[in-house]
Amino acid sequence: MKDTAALPEDHIPTPGEAREKLLGVEDVAREQGGKESEVVEDETRAVTPADLGLELPEDPSAAVQLLLTAAAEARSEADEYLETLQRVAADFDNYRKRIERDQADMVQRASQRLIERLLLTLDSFDAALSYDAKTPGEETILAGLRSTHALFMETLAGDGFAPIPADGVPFDPAVHEAVAGPSEEGDSELIVREMRRGYTLRGRVLRAALVTVEHA
Numbered sequence: 001m002k003d004t005a006a007l008p009e010d011h012i013p014t015p016g017e018a019r020e021k022l023l024g025v026e027d028v029a030r031e032q033g034g035k036e037s038e039v040v041e042d043e044t045r046a047v048t049p050a051d052l053g054l055e056l057p058e059d060p061s062a063a064v065q066l067l068l069t070a071a072a073e074a075r076s077e078a079d080e081y082l083e084t085l086q087r088v089a090a091d092f093d094n095y096r097k098r099i100e101r102d103q104a105d106m107v108q109r110a111s112q113r114l115i116e117r118l119l120l121t122l123d124s125f126d127a128a129l130s131y132d133a134k135t136p137g138e139e140t141i142l143a144g145l146r147s148t149h150a151l152f153m154e155t156l157a158g159d160g161f162a163p164i165p166a167d168g169v170p171f172d173p174a175v176h177e178a179v180a181g182p183s184e185e186g187d188s189e190l191i192v193r194e195m196r197r198g199y200t201l202r203g204r205v206l207r208a209a210l211v212t213v214e215h216a
Contacts, residue, residue, distance in 0.1 A: 111159050112201055118156075119199070119207060125149045126197055160202035166194040166209040175205055180212040189213040 049056045054070060056063040129146060133139040153163075164175045171178060171189040179195055191211045198209030 108202070112206070115156060115159070115161055115199075115201060116206065122152075122199075123196065125152070161206075162200050164198035164200060164205070164209045166191050166198065166211050168192075171211070171213045175200070175208055176211050176213075177208040178213050179210050189215060 052070070054066065056066060125145065125148075129142065129149060131138075131142065133142050153161075166176060169191055171191055175198060176191065177198075178189070190213060192214050193212040194209060195212065196210040199206045
């Protein structure tokens with residue numbers, strides 16, 4: 001077969017050259033078709049007992065029984081693997097939830113300790129704000145303190161911090177601590193004065209309010 005790669009582009013092939021070229025194309029197509037058929041045959045090849053590590057007896061009944069036993073064992077093993085996987089997944093989910101809960105508790109305890117240290121600062125604010133201004137300058141200073149105190153409380157409120165109501169409300173021993181009041185117990189007691197403000201943190205009493213009470 002002639003090498004046609006060196007021929008000029010405008011070369012007109014002779015009948016012999018055209019035949020050789022056609023035969024070459026057919027050979028290539030025949031070769032590729034053979035490879036594709038080999039791939040298809042390999043992909044569609046049936047699975048044999050040897051592929052599964054089984055050696056079937058010649059008796060059909062015994063062979064069927066052996067296959068059924070192998071299938072049952074494989075099913076049982078698959079169920080065990082699935083059960084183990086589900087147990088591992090459940091353990092990991094419980095571990096993840098426990099870690100998240102522990103992290104949230106740690107953050108809450110840290111914020112509680114910080115807020116507890118700020119209670120004396122808030123008491124100082126309350127004492128300063130209770131001062132009766134006598135001059136315009138003092139009134140200006142008190143206005144600045146009120147603004148700072150309001151911003152401070154607003155920031156702490158974002159963490160679940162709130163003052164306990166204790167102005168003219170019924171006495172509640174769960175959140176109030178009476179330090180002065182009538183010696184005889186009545187049907188109900190009313191708070192008449194707040195001695196020290198109390199606070200809650202996320203719905204729990206952080207510090208009870210010190211109050212004086214009288215019978216309602």
